[in-house]
Amino acid sequence: MNTEELLAQYGPREAMEYDVVIVGAGPAGLATAIRLKQRAAEAGSEISVVVLEKGSEPGAHILSGAIMDPKALTELLPDWKENGAPLNQPVTSDDFLFLSETGAKSTPHALLPDCFKNDGNYVISLGNVVRWLATQAEALGVEIFPGFAAAEVLYADDGSVRGVATGNLGIGKDGEPTDSFQLGMELVGKYTIFAEGSRGHLGRTLIAKYKLDAGKDPQSYGIGLKELWEVTPEQARPGHVLHTAGWPLESDTYGGAFLYHLDNNLVELGFVVGLDYANPWLSPFEEFQRWKLHPSIRQTLESGKRLGxxxxxxxxxxxxxxxxxxxxxxxxxxxxxxxxxxxxxxxSHAAIKTGMLAADAAFDAITAGHQHDELVAYPAAFESSWLHTELQQAKNFKQWFKKGRSVATLMTGIEQWLLPRLGIKVPPWTIHRKQADHLYLKPASECAQIVYPKPDGKLTFDRLSSVFVSNTNHSEDQPAHLTLKDPTVPVRINLPKYAGPESRYCPAAVYEFVGEPGAERLQINAQNCVHCKTCDIKDPTQNIVWVTPEGGGGPNYSGM
Structure with missing residues (x-):
């Protein structure tokens, strides 16, 4: 049954009214909520704020490296250190390696572009920081509803956004209500702030409806894979930051890797691959596993234990x-x-800063008696902020990599090392992207097949055992949240032309071609999904659409 049919039979939905509705309890959404309450307290007024979070708790779906620049956090909560924010490990040293298959060359620190220097920053678990931010928001009177997925944008008669509706509960695999069916609820506000993270499901529909990307370069994405390890005390280097480029990726593929040392013998390591890669045989997950075998990396991990x-x-x-x-x-x-x-x-610093700027605009608009109009003060404030200057300096970074790693390395050095030393903050030239990531994928017949080593279960692992340590869970008695516009496309087009790339670009073994040659079918193991959104982005036919599962489903990251 579709939403209209369910509403006709079970409706209307319960509605709750707020001044501001925020979708997503990540750093951006929580910063927005905190700033709204701060402004109200300063003005001696009241403002009602609710935050919806599809994860089982704030932080459950948060995944980032992460090194945090505390600049925006200090603006939002100047006493964060005294109030116990989990920024416990300052960066103590930086290293950047260019890897070959067996060797490594270190970049002298004096020649390291400023973007790779981390003086004054902290190695953190962003999930833990988000959990702390949630406590700060709740102490100010913000209502946070974890386990509630915003599934639908609600529009007023004039076409403006008036809020969101949460997903229905108790829908069976056949799409029909079960005995436990519960209609979703509506949360309406004067303004709705969307903080879903990368490739947000509702944000995607809003961009299309209002043509918000008109005249812009096509958006570009990467997939970031991360593991948390406990290493031996002899290998622990608290505060040390290592970035690598080069092997195992080919020179025409954007990507790199990191290894960050937390306190308590913990190490965060991760691998990023640009989703504009061309070879459909490439598997970002397998590239990550292969990278860990490099002598410069495995020496840290040997005798250690993977935790997440x-x-x-x-x-x-x-x-x-x-x-x-x-x-x-x-x-x-x-x-x-x-x-x-x-x-x-x-x-994370940009998320917090933009949340603050949007909150200021929303508070001022509400105070002036406005609602459901455009918060034009928000982009204006961004354009005069330090964040705008920072992003302008990096405007060409990703684009240079389409010209190869050597050109990208040279131009990053010029734009982010040489020009600042000449007093030029923003490069005087602009390099544009021309097409979306999924359009770069070449037919499998034109590319070299990649044979990856089998996992050893000690340093390298398979995807299913990896999903297990992500604590991912979905109710199996619900419709698959990974939907196909045309169910025939995977076998009719993707398999013969691109060798079924969905079975490789997915980092959670969700997509699997099964059956005898000539009679294959695509099996979707939706219960494995870690909500990364890669399939929604990289599918060459744009046939896969990620929609929200029941609230509370997905990964439950701990310490990530």
Missing amino acids: YGARAITAGGILSLPKTVFPGGAFVGCEAGYLNASRIKG
């Missing part, structure tokens, strides 16, 4: 791909819009 795994898409197009961030009744903040600085491999 996860994967998430990264919005990496930068300021040239930034859509219009406001529309009637709402706004985008954080990675929903694409404020991540790919050159710095950092987005």
